[in-house]
Amino acid sequence: MTHWKPSASLQNLKARAELLATVRAFFAEREVLEVDTPSLSHYGVTDRYMRSMIAQVSSQEQGILQTSPEYAMKRLLAAGSGSIYQICKAFRQDEVGSRHNPEFTMLEWYRLDFDHLQLMDEVYELVSKVLGPKQRQDLSYQQSFIEFLGIDPLSINDEELEQFARSNLGLLPDELERDDYLSLLFEDKIEPQLGLNDSVCFIYDYPASQAALARISETDSRVAHRFELYIEGIELANGFYELADCDQQLKRFEADNRWRVQNNLPEMAIDQHFIEALEHGLPECSGVALGLDRLLMIKLATNDISDVIAFPWDRA
Numbered sequence: 001m002t003h004w005k006p007s008a009s010l011q012n013l014k015a016r017a018e019l020l021a022t023v024r025a026f027f028a029e030r031e032v033l034e035v036d037t038p039s040l041s042h043y044g045v046t047d048r049y050m051r052s053m054i055a056q057v058s059s060q061e062q063g064i065l066q067t068s069p070e071y072a073m074k075r076l077l078a079a080g081s082g083s084i085y086q087i088c089k090a091f092r093q094d095e096v097g098s099r100h101n102p103e104f105t106m107l108e109w110y111r112l113d114f115d116h117l118q119l120m121d122e123v124y125e126l127v128s129k130v131l132g133p134k135q136r137q138d139l140s141y142q143q144s145f146i147e148f149l150g151i152d153p154l155s156i157n158d159e160e161l162e163q164f165a166r167s168n169l170g171l172l173p174d175e176l177e178r179d180d181y182l183s184l185l186f187e188d189k190i191e192p193q194l195g196l197n198d199s200v201c202f203i204y205d206y207p208a209s210q211a212a213l214a215r216i217s218e219t220d221s222r223v224a225h226r227f228e229l230y231i232e233g234i235e236l237a238n239g240f241y242e243l244a245d246c247d248q249q250l251k252r253f254e255a256d257n258r259w260r261v262q263n264n265l266p267e268m269a270i271d272q273h274f275i276e277a278l279e280h281g282l283p284e285c286s287g288v289a290l291g292l293d294r295l296l297m298i299k300l301a302t303n304d305i306s307d308v309i310a311f312p313w314d315r316a
Contacts, residue, residue: 006310012300016308019130019296020087023107026126032083032109037072039089040065043271046256047212048263051093053102065091068289069108070213071274074242077110077285078277085109087292098304099234099294101312110287116214116225116241119286120202123229123237126290127200131231131299135199141186141206141223148190153182154207154222179209194230201230212252214240229290231298239288246278 006013027034044052044064053065066072068090076084090106111119124136145153151164158178165181166172169188176184194201204227208216211224225241243249250270257267296308306312 003315005315007306007312007315008308008310012296012302012308013310015300016296019292019299022130023087023126023292026129027085027109030083032085032111033081035073035076035081035084035086037069037076037086037088038066039091041072041271042269043071043273044268045071046253046260046268046270048256048259048265052268053091053093067092068106070287070289071271073108073110073287074282075273075277077112078280078282083109083111083285096313099297101293101305101309103313103316104305105292105309106289107292108287108289110242110285112283112285114286116204116227116239116286119239119241119288120204120227120229123239123288123290124200124202127229127231127236127295130295134231135197137195137199137201139201139203141203144186144190144194144203148193149185179207182207183210191230191235192233195232195234199231203228203230211240212256213243213249215243225286227288234294234298236294236298237288237290239286241286242282244278244282244284246275249278250275 008016024034040055040057040063042063045067047067050067052067055063055065057063066088069086069088073084073086086108088106088108089103091103093102095102111122114122120138128134139147142152142154145151149168151161153161156164161178161181162176165185169184172184194203204225205217205220205223206226208222208224211226214224214226217223217225227239228235229237253270257270261267293305293308297303297305300308302308
């Protein structure tokens with residue numbers, strides 16, 4: 001039996017340490033403050049497609065392991081922290097595979113007075129620092145569907161979208177929703193073609209229904225200011241021009257919970273600390289979460305996450 005040994009080589013673990021040092025130096029040069037928030041809290045997320053892990057805190061009380069440090073970091077922003085970043089562990093249920101581990105390392109940062117386009121530039125600077133210069137491509141979500149699939153995801157009607165998805169993806173479950181069809185088409189037909197040939201690709205301005213914590217565009221209410229970064233067909237980062245309107249955010253959380261109940265999922269308690277922070281006032285900012293394990297996978301040219309972490313789930 002060799003499962004007591006790390007799955008990553010010593011050389012790769014040294015590369016991991018170098019990556020963390022590079023990230024910290026990057027933010028130190030920009031005078032962005034490193035912070036540390038709890039991995040375990042009283043609240044999870046209402047996100048309809050994300051499952052949180054439960055931890056038994058005592059015989060009487062349970063806690064939830066964070067899927068990201070977003071809510072806690074925004075509480076710091078509301079308290080006057082200024083621009084901040086964090087390197088931390090995040091936890092997500094049902095995520096095991098060559099690109100997924102239920103416990104993974106996330107880099108998350110928030111920049112005051114940045115919109116999502118300015119933050120995309122900084123993400124590109126960081127990735128270039130780690131991977132070397134790469135050609136950059138920016139495509140709106142709408143443009144990506146038109147270019148790769150020949151349909152407009154914002155104007156196609158529901159019936160036409162369902163017919164297109166079923167004809168291009170094969171057998172699909174019944175009773176899927178509009179965003180399900182869009183997401184399946186994007187993941188299967190578009191994602192694998194993004195960021196190829198030594199390039200990086202940003203997809204921005206996602207449908208408003210797919211950006212729960214992002215601002216709605218003032219020029220096109222169909223989209224919200226969310227972006228994702230893709231390299232070699234792999235999603236690497238997800239960012240928002242942050243929604244600061246407390247009432248609107250609360251309504252979105254409540255809508256998520258109604259959907260969860262209708263779809264036989266547990267209703268999630270809404271994080272009241274986060275809501276109170278928004279009531280106090282979130283400064284103008286944009287934020288992004290980036291998967292450091294995946295970034296290192298790309299740097300080391302490996303397709304298996306177990307090559308870049310010491311003890312993946314099957315050895316933990």
